[in-house]
Structure formats: C-alpha cells, structure tokens
Amino acid sequence: MIPGPVKVPQRVLRAMAKPMISHRSADFEKIYEDCRSRLKDLFDTENEVVVLSGSGTAGMEAAVGGIIGEGEKVVTVTNGKFGERFTELGDRYGSIVPLDFPWGTPFDLARIEAALEDGAKAITMVHNETSVGIVNPAREVGKLARKYDAVFIVDGISSVGGNEFLTDEWGIDIAITGSQKCLAVPPGLAMVAVSKRAMDLLEEGKGGYYTDLKAHLKKASKNQTPYTPAVSLFFALQEALKMAAEEGFPERRARMAALAGGVRAAASALDIQLFPQVNEHTTYSNTVTAMKMPSGISDSQLRGGMRKRGVVVSGGQEGLKGKIFRIGTMGACTEADVLRTIQTLELVLEKEGVISSLGAGVEAASKAIEA
Amino acid sequence: MIPGPVKVPQRVLRAMAKPMISHRSADFEKIYEDCRSRLKDLFDTENEVVVLSGSGTAGMEAAVGGIIGEGEKVVTVTNGKFGERFTELGDRYGSIVPLDFPWGTPFDLARIEAALEDGAKAITMVHNETSVGIVNPAREVGKLARKYDAVFIVDGISSVGGNEFLTDEWGIDIAITGSQKCLAVPPGLAMVAVSKRAMDLLEEGKGGYYTDLKAHLKKASKNQTPYTPAVSLFFALQEALKMAAEEGFPERRARMAALAGGVRAAASALDIQLFPQVNEHTTYSNTVTAMKMPSGISDSQLRGGMRKRGVVVSGGQEGLKGKIFRIGTMGACTEADVLRTIQTLELVLEKEGVISSLGAGVEAASKAIEA
Numbered sequence: 001m002i003p004g005p006v007k008v009p010q011r012v013l014r015a016m017a018k019p020m021i022s023h024r025s026a027d028f029e030k031i032y033e034d035c036r037s038r039l040k041d042l043f044d045t046e047n048e049v050v051v052l053s054g055s056g057t058a059g060m061e062a063a064v065g066g067i068i069g070e071g072e073k074v075v076t077v078t079n080g081k082f083g084e085r086f087t088e089l090g091d092r093y094g095s096i097v098p099l100d101f102p103w104g105t106p107f108d109l110a111r112i113e114a115a116l117e118d119g120a121k122a123i124t125m126v127h128n129e130t131s132v133g134i135v136n137p138a139r140e141v142g143k144l145a146r147k148y149d150a151v152f153i154v155d156g157i158s159s160v161g162g163n164e165f166l167t168d169e170w171g172i173d174i175a176i177t178g179s180q181k182c183l184a185v186p187p188g189l190a191m192v193a194v195s196k197r198a199m200d201l202l203e204e205g206k207g208g209y210y211t212d213l214k215a216h217l218k219k220a221s222k223n224q225t226p227y228t229p230a231v232s233l234f235f236a237l238q239e240a241l242k243m244a245a246e247e248g249f250p251e252r253r254a255r256m257a258a259l260a261g262g263v264r265a266a267a268s269a270l271d272i273q274l275f276p277q278v279n280e281h282t283t284y285s286n287t288v289t290a291m292k293m294p295s296g297i298s299d300s301q302l303r304g305g306m307r308k309r310g311v312v313v314s315g316g317q318e319g320l321k322g323k324i325f326r327i328g329t330m331g332a333c334t335e336a337d338v339l340r341t342i343q344t345l346e347l348v349l350e351k352e353g354v355i356s357s358l359g360a361g362v363e364a365a366s367k368a369i370e371a
Numbered sequence: 372m373i374p375g376p377v378k379v380p381q382r383v384l385r386a387m388a389k390p391m392i393s394h395r396s397a398d399f400e401k402i403y404e405d406c407r408s409r410l411k412d413l414f415d416t417e418n419e420v421v422v423l424s425g426s427g428t429a430g431m432e433a434a435v436g437g438i439i440g441e442g443e444k445v446v447t448v449t450n451g452k453f454g455e456r457f458t459e460l461g462d463r464y465g466s467i468v469p470l471d472f473p474w475g476t477p478f479d480l481a482r483i484e485a486a487l488e489d490g491a492k493a494i495t496m497v498h499n500e501t502s503v504g505i506v507n508p509a510r511e512v513g514k515l516a517r518k519y520d521a522v523f524i525v526d527g528i529s530s531v532g533g534n535e536f537l538t539d540e541w542g543i544d545i546a547i548t549g550s551q552k553c554l555a556v557p558p559g560l561a562m563v564a565v566s567k568r569a570m571d572l573l574e575e576g577k578g579g580y581y582t583d584l585k586a587h588l589k590k591a592s593k594n595q596t597p598y599t600p601a602v603s604l605f606f607a608l609q610e611a612l613k614m615a616a617e618e619g620f621p622e623r624r625a626r627m628a629a630l631a632g633g634v635r636a637a638a639s640a641l642d643i644q645l646f647p648q649v650n651e652h653t654t655y656s657n658t659v660t661a662m663k664m665p666s667g668i669s670d671s672q673l674r675g676g677m678r679k680r681g682v683v684v685s686g687g688q689e690g691l692k693g694k695i696f697r698i699g700t701m702g703a704c705t706e707a708d709v710l711r712t713i714q715t716l717e718l719v720l721e722k723e724g725v726i727s728s729l730g731a732g733v734e735a736a737s738k739a740i741e742a
Contacts, residue, residue: 002393004599005391005392005393005394005599005602006391007390007391008390008391013387013388013389013390014388016384016387016388016603017384017385017387017388018384019378019379019384020376020377020378020379020551020557021376022373022376022683023376023558025683053424053425053426053558053559053601054424054425054429054581054598055424055581055598055599055600055601056598056599057580057581057598057599058425058581058598061579061580061581065579065580088580089580091576092576092580178599180391180599186391186601186602186603187394187424187599187600187601187602188424188559188599188600188601188602188603188604205462205463208432208436208579208580208581208582209428209432209436209459209460209463209579209582210425210426210428210429210432210579210581210582211579211580211581227425227426227427227428227429228375228376228426228427228428228549228551228558229426229558229559230424230426230557230558230559230601230604231376231557231558231559232387232557232559232603232604232607233559233601233603233604236603312393312396
C-alpha cells in the first residue's frame with residue numbers, strides 16, 4: 001500500500017512476458033502509436049505525448065533540460081521532496097528562482113506571481129506531492145504562467161490518472177507522469193505531454209542527451225524512439241491503458257478518490273491527524289494520504305508491526321522520517337485493500353496501547369467509501 | 372536473428388512477471404547486490420558496476436557526461452554507427468577530436484596515438500561495432516590510453532558476454548553494456564563498470580542528471596538507485612545472469628563464436644562476401660555477421676523474402692542501407708536457429724536466381740559449428 005511502485009495486475013504482468021519484438025518493427029510502431037493516442041486521453045490533451053524509457057525523473061529532466069539553458073531563469077515552486085528535484089534540475093541547466101514553502105503547506109500564489117513578474121522563462125511545480133499527500137493548485141499557477149508568458153512544467157507523476165488533471169484547460173506546457181503510479185505498470189517509463197509552444201522553444205543539443213525531448217518528439221512523429229526502448233514495458237503500458245479505458249478514466253479517478261476518502265475517514269475515527277495543510281486551492285490527494293505518527297507509537301512499531309502482518313505502508317522522507325506515515329491508494333487498489341490496511345493499522349495501534357478497541361477505523365472507512 | 376533486442380528465454384520472461392516489490396526494500400537491494408556481483412564476473416573486473424534503467428545510450432552518456440566537461444578534449448574513434456554516438460555525446464559535453472575511419476575498416480593505431488599525443492582527457496571506442504560486424508582492438512587502444520593517461524571508455528554493448536572482453540586486463544576505465552544483447556534480457560537496462568581512476572575524476576553536477584554516474588555509484592554502494600529503477604527488468608537481469616553462469620561465461624562465448632563461424636562458413640559457401648575488413652588486431656564479431664548484398668537481389672527481396680518465411684534479419688544502417696545485411700548470433704541463439712536462418716536465406720537466393728541449388732550453405736554452417 002505504498003505510493004508507488006504499486007501492485008501490478010496479472011493482466012499487465014502477463015502482457016510483459018510476451019516474446020520480444022524488434023523496436024524498429026511495424027509491430028512496435030503500432031504499439032507506440034496506440035499508447036500515445038490513449039495517453040492523450042489520459043492527459044486530457046491535444047498536445048504531443050512521448051514515452052521515455054526511464055523513471056519519472058528522466059521525464060522531468062527532458063522538460064527542464066529542453067527548455068532551460070545557461071543563464072535562463074526558472075521559478076521552482078516546492079512544498080515537498082519531489083519539488084526539490086526540479087530545483088536541482090533547474091540548477092544544473094540554468095538559473096533557479098526557488099520558492100520553498102514548508103513541506104505539506106499550501107503555495108502562496110502572491111509570492112509566485114511576484115517571482116514571475118521579475119521575469120522567468122519557465123515555472124515548475126509538482127501537482128500531487130507524493131512525499132506529503134497534497135494536491136497543489138495547477139489551475140491557478142497555470143493562469144499566472146500564461147499571464148507572465150512562462151513555460152508551465154508540471155510533475156503529474158503520482159497524479160495523472162488518479163486526481164483530475166486537465167493539461168490543456170490548465171495551460172500546462174509540459175506535463176510528466178510515470179508508469180508505476182496510477183497506471184499500475186512496473187516502473188521504467190516516463191510519459192511527457194508537450195505543447196506546441198514548448199516544442200517551438202526546444203533546441204537541438206540542449207539538456208541531457210538520453211532525455212533530449214526534441215529528439216524524442218522528432219522520432220515519435222514516426223512512432224519510433226531515438227534509442228532502444230524498454231519494449232516489454234511498452235507491452236505493459238498498452239495493456240494497462242486498455243484496462244484503464246475499460247474502467248473509464250473518470251470512474252477510475254472516482255474510485256481512487258473514494259478510497260483516499262476512506263483512509264481519511266479512518267484517520268479521523270482513530271484520532272490520527274492528516275499531515276498536509278489545505279486551503280481553497282489546495283486539497284488532499286486521491287492517491288496518497290499522509291498522516292502524522294500518533295503519539296505513543298514509533299515509526300518502527302507502526303510500520304514494522306504492519307509489515308509483520310503483511311501490509312507495507314510508507315514512512316516520511318528526509319526531515320519527516322519517523323514523523324509521518326503514508327498510505328497509497330493508486331492503481332488497481334480496491335476497497336478490500338484499504339479495509340485490510342486499516343484493520344492492520346488498528347491491530348498495531350491496539351497492541352501498542354494507542355487505541356483500546358478495534359473497529360472504528362474500518363467502519364468509518366467502509367462507510368466513507370460506499371457513500 | 373537481428374543483433375538485438377534478441378529473443379528472450381521463457382525463464383527470463385517468467386522472472387519478469389513476478390509481483391512488484393518496492394525499490395526501497397531489502398528485497399530489491401539483495402537483487403541489485405547479486406546482479407552487481409555477477410556483472411563483475413561478466414565484465415572480468417574488480418571495478419564497481421552500476422545498472423542504469425535506460426538503454427545502452429544512457430550508459431554511454433553516463434560515461435562521457437561524467438568525465439568530459441566544457442573545453443575538455445575527448446578522442447572519439449569511429450568505424451560505424453555506434454562510434455558516432457560517442458562523437459555526438461562528446462560534442463554535447465566537451466570538445467571532440469573525432470577520428471573517423473570508413474565504416475567496417477580497421478582502426479589506424481598510429482593515427483590514434485598521434486591524437487592522444489596532442490593531449491586528451493579521454494578516448495572512446497566501440498568494441499563490437501554492431502552496424503558493421505567488426506571487433507575493434509580494445510587491448511591495443513587501451514595500451515595507448517594508459518601511455519598518454521587518457522580515460523579509456525569502451526562501448527561493449529553488443530560485445531560483453533559474446534566476445535572476449537577483459538575490462539581490467541585491457542585497462543578499460545568505463546565499460547558499458549546493455550541488457551538486450553548477449554544477456555538476452557529485454558531492452559531497458561545499461562550496465563556500467565567504472566575504475567577507481569575514473570571514479571576519482573567524476574564531479575557532482577556534471578553531465579546529464581538522470582544518467583549522473585557519480586549519483587548512481589554513490590547509491591550503488593548501498594545497493595540502491597538514485598531514481599526509481601525498472602524493477603521488473605532487474606528481475607529479468609538476475610535470472611539471465613544466473614542462466615549465463617549455469618552455462619559458464621567462457622562456454623557461452625564459445626557457443627556464440629561457433630555460431631558466427633557457422634554463418635561465415637555459409638556465406639563463403641554461397642559466395643557472399645563478408646563486409647568488414649579485418650587485420651591482425653581486428654576480427655570478425657561473434658555476435659553479429661555483416662555481409663554484402665549479393666548481386667542480383669535487392670534488400671527488400673532478400674530480407675522481405677526471409678521475413679515472409681518467418682526469419683527476421685537486419686539490413687544496413689544509414690549509408691549501408693540496401694548494401695549489407697546482418698545476422699545476429701547473440702544471447703540464447705542455437706545451432707538450429709542458425710541453420711534455419713541459412714536455409715531460409717538459400718531458399719530466397721534460389722527463388723531470385725542468385726544460386727541454382729540448395730544445401731551448400733547449411734552444410735558449411737553445420738560443419739563449421741560442429742568442428
């Protein structure tokens with residue numbers, strides 16, 4: 001029950017075990033074409049979509065390295081671990097204007113506007129901050145990006161397919177997602193949607209070589225890749241996209257929303273505080289719920305106790321180690337998965353004397369999910 | 372029968388379909404540790420080995436981007452398509468001294484020495500040029516690299532595990548291979564062996580971000596990866612390395628050598644000329660045989676005819692399109708695979724009137740393989 005890599009459905013695992021094909025064959029081109037077309041639906045976009053054989057970070061490098069060159073400014077807005085990766089990337093390729101908000105707290109839109117007013121070629125943000133379970137206001141930041149003519153780069157890695165994500169409506173120039181999150185594919189592919197405006201700004205020979213967005217776009221127009229792709233993962237991606245289409249993209253998001261709502265209801269019933277601070281533009285995530293560690297129990301007691309009972313949840317990262325724990329509700333996650341997780345959590349809390357009776361969390365979660 | 376991605380054995384495909392595990396788990400660390408240790412045997416090295424989730428090109432970028440910075444010179448020796456990739460990489464990150472020999476012809480070692488005499492931080496070469504089926508003299512170039520204190524970077528992508536490849540004995544500072552060639556794993560992983568000398572030269576923040584060799588080495592010391600790895604491909608890699616160890620690394624190379632010898636014997640019996648020019652330091656490849664297109668038949672007749680009969684072989688790349696065809700003998704390839712391929716080739720040649728009777732190629736191949 002960690003927020004990715006998530007459990008991979010049998011259908012997708014089986015697809016991956018198909019015999020190898022040449023990546024220069026018409027068969028591969030057909031698969032890539034089908035994936036690209038389905039990904040446009042997933043991203044809610046008319047923009048071009050390319051698939052890189054690498055982790056989400058490869059996609060983030062493709063975006064920042066392709067747009068930002070020496071001396072060019074990028075505003076990097078951060079309220080968690082993954083936002084900081086954009087800052088590192090911006091620093092490597094150009095000049096950064098970092099706007100760091102405390103982890104798990106909302107962006108201050110006025111500060112963002114002030115930074116853009118000073119002039120910047122691009123602005124980056126993470127939509128769903130996996131490290132703190134918060135959904136940041138892409139629509140609002142997108143309006144500011146357009147107002148000040150900055151390229152809008154959004155990490156949607158743990159978001160696309162789980163939270164609402166409107167690439168075109170929000171004016172996202174480069175949107176990135178990863179295979180191992182809401183799509184429930186094994187890790188190893190990054191999907192990148194690129195607007196016409198961003199494409200026009202890409203230059204040959206800029207940024208990383210393996211992640212060169214211009215090279216990937218050029219080859220994608222023929223449904224090919226510039227370097228040998230991870231063919232088996234493309235088999236898996238195609239199957240997972242078919243499964244998502246069968247369930248329906250909105251239905252899938254609604255399922256994850258209901259499951260995360262169930263986790264939050266259980267937390268409330270068990271007197272566990274949610275970690276992120278939200279406001280009118282900022283919401284709790286549908287794909288990962290971050291909760292404060294209850295007093296009277298340590299991280300190793302809570303997560304170790306759950307692991308011993310067969311359920312793996314995540315801890316906090318960096319400064320939040322030992323202070324929070326996180327439950328993912330992405331991909332193929334079901335109500336039964338969530339209830340089993342909450343039940344296991346209750347057992348551990350009771351064993352350590354944090355709660356005195358069992359059942360309140362499961363009942364609250366079940367009611368919330370079925371509402 | 373193309374020179375990669377090659378057919379993947381059932382055992383490896385099944386390993387890939389195992390349920391997902393967290394890349395931050397002890398289970399993953401154990402797999403990575405085991406793979407790294409087995410890869411040292413494969414590379415014949417005491418150097419550190421890291422695995423990047425990307426194609427061989429990602430490994431080549433890790434090497435060049437990590438070592439060569441602005442204004443630093445790299446001699447890039449080329450006699451085929453993949454050597455040119457090093458030239459592109461060197462040009463992106465530093466200053467290139469390209470030594471281009473005609474595709475498929477031997478290196479001129481005197482010219483290489485002259486280039487190194489002028490001073491260069493590094494020198495790159497491809498050991499087994501997949502595009503032309505030639506094995507270049509890594510031992511001899513390695514001696515020159517040591518003499519002039521240049522970092523020696525070798526692309527062993529279609530070589531390691533198929534041809535003799537002595538990383539330490541030849542003084543290779545950075546050796547690269549890919550998963551989809553001699554190991555018969557699906558594409559998507561690059562393995563990089565790095566000497567102490569090269570490690571000391573790596574700098575933080577240099578080269579690509581996703582392919583940052585220093586970051587990968589740092590995490591590998593704890594058997595972790597800096598970014599989410601393609602976990603399923605690591606399952607496959609571990610299984611393939613076990614299979615290779617069961618067969619024995621020398622036995623495996625001997626098998627590929629015998630099979631390539633069979634292809635060459637068939638070519639000779641059918642009056643088909645081999646494409647590469649060899650000399651005392653330069654040999655034909657064990658993993659891919661490049662042959663000139665016989666007169667009286669076109670590329671589409673030859674390769675299309677074979678494909679129609681169920682056997683896929685490769686054509687020439689770039690300037691060699693239509694002029695050569697290539698048969699791979701890597702990975703899990705067997706004598707039966709080679710004989711079926713030669714038989715199919717004969718059928719097509721006879722149909723187009725290039726030869727008048729069947730059997731000479733198969734007989735020659737079979738005799739050579741069993742000798």
